[in-house]
Amino acid sequence: QPEKTAAPAAAPEAQPPTTTTTTVPVPEPATSEPEPQPEQKVEEQTIAETSTAPAAAPAPTVPPEEPEEEPKEEPKEESEEEKKEEEKPAQPEYLAKNPALSQFFDRLPTILSSTGYSEMWGVALKDSSDIPTVNVLIKFLRANEGNVKLAEEQLTKALQWRKEMNPVALADGRYSAERFGGLGYVTKYPEASGKEVIVTWNIYGSVKSVDATFGDVDEFIKWRVALMELAIKDLKLSEATAVIDYDGEDPYQMLQVHDYLNVSFLRLNPTIKAATKKTIEVFSTAYPELLREKFFVNVPAIMGWMFAAMKVFLSKNTTRKFHPISNGANLAREFPSLKDKFPKTYGGNGPTLQEESFTVNLDKVEPTPEPAAETPAAPAATESQPAAEAPKEEATVEEPVKADTAVTAEE
Incomplete structure (x- = not known):
């Protein structure tokens, strides 16, 4: 029987010889069926392995794709913020080149509010877009060697003094x-x-x-x-x-x-x-x-x-x-x-x-x-x-x- 079983195992596709014997084909297919099962299992395992292998392959690719997409979104958000900043009025060159002057202008509204006076040497102090105002602040900043705090203190004192003395009227006195x-x-x-x-x-x-x-x-x-x-x-x-x-x-x-x-x-x-x-x-x-x-x-x-x-x-x-x-x-x-x-x-x-x-x-x-x-x-x-x-x-x-x-x- 082992020899007979080995023969059909080697050629499972030859079904005509099994038709000649009526008694043997019953056990033979039983013996022949379990033998191809391991092959199917092997095939299934191989298929499973092949199926798991490609499944494992994309698995590592998916996580990196997600973090790659997230940082891509972040710079997009930053670029949008930058675009918003760019949409704002462009900073004049004289402010971009001189951060101290820019800081001085940031303090100007507070200075004018605290003193309640805005005239300096015939110039009505306004904002950084007003050239006469820019020149006045540059003078105070240069006099204090670029120190914004000292320039702010001096401008405050000067405005308070002009408010009290009214030098414009003195010139006509x-x-x-x-x-x-x-x-x-x-x-x-x-x-x-x-x-x-x-x-x-x-x-x-x-x-x-x-x-x-x-x-x-x-x-x-x-x-x-x-x-x-x-x-x-x-x-x-x-x-x-x-x-x-x-x-x-x-x-x-x-x-x-x-x-x-x-x-x-x-x-x-x-x-x-x-x-x-x-x-x-x-x-x-x-x-x-x-x-x-x-x-x-x-x-x-x-x-x-x-x-x-x-x-x-x-x-x-x-x-x-x-x-x-x-x-x-x-x-x-x-x-x-x-x-x-x-x-x-x-x-x-x-x-x-x-x-x-x-x-x-x-x-x-x-x-x-x-x-x-x-x-x-x-x-x-x-x-x-x-x-x-x-x-x-x-x-x-x-x-x-x-x-x-x-x-x-x-x-």
Whole structure:
């Protein structure tokens, strides 16, 4: 039987021989059927293996596809956000290049709200799209060497000061000719390029009375501010059409000249010292980056204390613009292109300041009647006053060095 069973196993497809025997085919198919079953099982296993194998193959491919799709969706979301940002108004180039300026503008609404005032040098402060506003903020930022916090503090103080003082109105005010006549001028000199150079002049040698001019510090500051505001008007900051190059030249600046020719009263007189320090404090806070250069001409050696005081209140960038000149006739050498415009007393070929300049409104009516009414008794009084003041000045002449060293030591 094993041989018979082996024969049909080798050829299961030959069915005719099984028809010849009637008794044997019954067990034979029984034996033949279980034998192909293992083959079927093998085939089924192979099929199952083949079926499981491809099933296992896609299984690892499915998980990586899902995480690959998820990160693809995330960048799509980010790109959509970026698109939204791009849809917003594009940031101006001067803000993109200067993050500090951008941060300063972010703080501007809070500054304007806290001060309740928005005017600076004739410019109504608005937003970063307004070029005059941009230039104002650049000046405050440059004055503080890019420190946004310090620039914000200074702008806040300057706005508060302007709100209280109303310098725009001071520029149109009237002042005593007896106190301030001949002390301040503003000139405009055209250059070959067509640009105008604005110069403010302070002629302290024309002071008639120390007490009258400097005694009332508040009144002196008002007059000094009025003169400055007149010069600022000619800078035309509110009409600016180009943004100042933060690291380049600032076209919205003026020159300033202080002339101390024949000045004998600046010997650490307490009145002069108080007025000078107050002026420096106000101008360093309220008028940053408006001076291109400042010249102190005909300066006596005793004036060293004033330069020491300036270094305390002003930044290094500002003090670098200061130039003491012992001989005022050499001033025009600093500006060869303007030599024909500068007054002759300062080494130029132009007319005098009185002929070429303009100044604040001076009221000559009020001061004149007062001395006229006191003319009978005034001669003796006025003659005795200078005589009394003269020895005081002589007495102070002997103490300048001691006082100067004390001041510099304190500062």
